[in-house]
Amino acid sequence: MVSERLKAVTPSVTLAINSRVQELEAEGKDIVKFGVGEPDYPTPEHIKEAARKAIAQDKTRYTPAAGIPQLREAVVEKFSEENNLHYKVSQVMVSVGAKQAIYNSLMALVNPGDEVIVIAPYWVSYPEQVKLAGGVPVVVQTTEDTNFKVTPEALRDAISPRTRALILNTPNNPTGIVYSSEELAALGQVMLEHDIWAICDDIYESLVYDKALHTSLPTACPDMFARSIVINGVSKAYAMTGWRIGYAGGPEEIISAMSSCQGHATSNPTSVSQWAALAALQGPKGEVREMVQDYGQRRDYMAERLQNIAGFEFTKPRGAFYLFPNVSELIGRSINGTKVTDVEVLAKILLEEAHVALVPGSGFGAPENLRFSYSAAMDRIEEGMDRLQQALD
Numbered sequence: 001m002v003s004e005r006l007k008a009v010t011p012s013v014t015l016a017i018n019s020r021v022q023e024l025e026a027e028g029k030d031i032v033k034f035g036v037g038e039p040d041y042p043t044p045e046h047i048k049e050a051a052r053k054a055i056a057q058d059k060t061r062y063t064p065a066a067g068i069p070q071l072r073e074a075v076v077e078k079f080s081e082e083n084n085l086h087y088k089v090s091q092v093m094v095s096v097g098a099k100q101a102i103y104n105s106l107m108a109l110v111n112p113g114d115e116v117i118v119i120a121p122y123w124v125s126y127p128e129q130v131k132l133a134g135g136v137p138v139v140v141q142t143t144e145d146t147n148f149k150v151t152p153e154a155l156r157d158a159i160s161p162r163t164r165a166l167i168l169n170t171p172n173n174p175t176g177i178v179y180s181s182e183e184l185a186a187l188g189q190v191m192l193e194h195d196i197w198a199i200c201d202d203i204y205e206s207l208v209y210d211k212a213l214h215t216s217l218p219t220a221c222p223d224m225f226a227r228s229i230v231i232n233g234v235s236k237a238y239a240m241t242g243w244r245i246g247y248a249g250g251p252e253e254i255i256s257a258m259s260s261c262q263g264h265a266t267s268n269p270t271s272v273s274q275w276a277a278l279a280a281l282q283g284p285k286g287e288v289r290e291m292v293q294d295y296g297q298r299r300d301y302m303a304e305r306l307q308n309i310a311g312f313e314f315t316k317p318r319g320a321f322y323l324f325p326n327v328s329e330l331i332g333r334s335i336n337g338t339k340v341t342d343v344e345v346l347a348k349i350l351l352e353e354a355h356v357a358l359v360p361g362s363g364f365g366a367p368e369n370l371r372f373s374y375s376a377a378m379d380r381i382e383e384g385m386d387r388l389q390q391a392l393d
């Protein structure tokens with residue numbers, strides 16, 4: 001009944017966990033949620049006020065497919081000031097979250113059968129979006145040995161005559177790693193040699209710690225500017241996941257095709273959210289800085305507690321809001337009489353026995369890891385770590 005194209009798409013692994021969490025909560029159980037990938041802070045007041053004002057002023061009609069001109073100009077300014085990437089307004093578009101910008105970029109670049117390189121561990125939607133666009137995801141596995149980073153050699157090995165693009169995510173979900181400018185420049189050189197496009201997912205840009213610096217690939221490798229689509233958004237930086245506003249910068253021809261794809265699929269991103277996003281980009285950044293400081297403390301605390309529980313191996317990452325420990329030592333063991341056969345079973349046991357929700361790495365192409373999100377209040381992190389320690393000791 002369903003089309004071949006959609007039959008090939010795998011449902012999200014987080015959905016099964018979320019529905020079990022909801023069942024347990026309906027039974028009155030208190031679940032500590034380390035599974036979520038979104039800020040737990042409220043959207044800053046001045047942003048909400050801008051949205052209320054937009055509604056009061058009836059800014060509630062269709063907008064241009066690529067976004068309101070004011071927001072596109074603000075995006076141009078943001079890229080220029082913060083990333084040293086200089087676009088014209090015609091080279092940027094506003095999308096329904098960064099997610100749709102990634103989808104639009106694949107739709108604009110990929111011909112049937114084209115290969116798109118995805119680096120594992122990867123964000124769950126990349127391979128599925130490549131398939132939706134008619135492409136073939138080619139997964140390059142990375143491990144803790146290279147700190148989950150793809151090396152220029154591994155990238156070169158994965159390239160074939162059909163390779164069209166690489167999706168690069170820094171700071172990274174799920175590993176939290178941040179590529180340095182030098183590492184990006186070296187990857188950019190390989191892409192230039194092989195004439196490959198870069199789809200740069202910079203959505204976690206603001207969330208870096210320990211003085212780590214986010215660099216966008218074409219900033220590190222300016223020769224890649226004409227072959228890069230840089231994607232970002234307000235979801236993570238401004239605690240605006242539900243507003244659904246992302247944006248992209250790239251060559252005009254590609255941005256125009258992306259806007260056309262979006263126009264036919266959705267008409268435009270929500271008008272009121274666009275005005276809110278404008279206030280986010282142009283407004284004060286104090287609350288963002290406070291959030292990042294808070295995340296940093298939560299990360300330190302969670303990492304310290306986790307380091308003291310046997311079976312969780314990791315290096316403390318410097319970005320996003322995730323820890324991604326290797327738990328292979330726990331596989332094969334029994335917890336409360338149940339044998340841990342894989343990370344999915346482990347996540348299930350920890351949910352059922354300790355009432356802590358985590359995401360198994362299998363959905364991210366990392367079957368030996370578990371993803372912990374520290375986007376939770378400190379007292380919940382303390383509670384969750386106490387429960388884990390008890391369940392595993």
Ligand SMILES: Cc1ncc(COP(=O)(O)O)c(C=O)c1O
Nearest residue numbers: 037097098099123173233235246
């Ligand atoms: C790596 C990565 N890219 C993109 C997104 C999507 O962001 P948005 O909410 O702006 O669509 C997410 C959200 O979890 C993400 O983790």
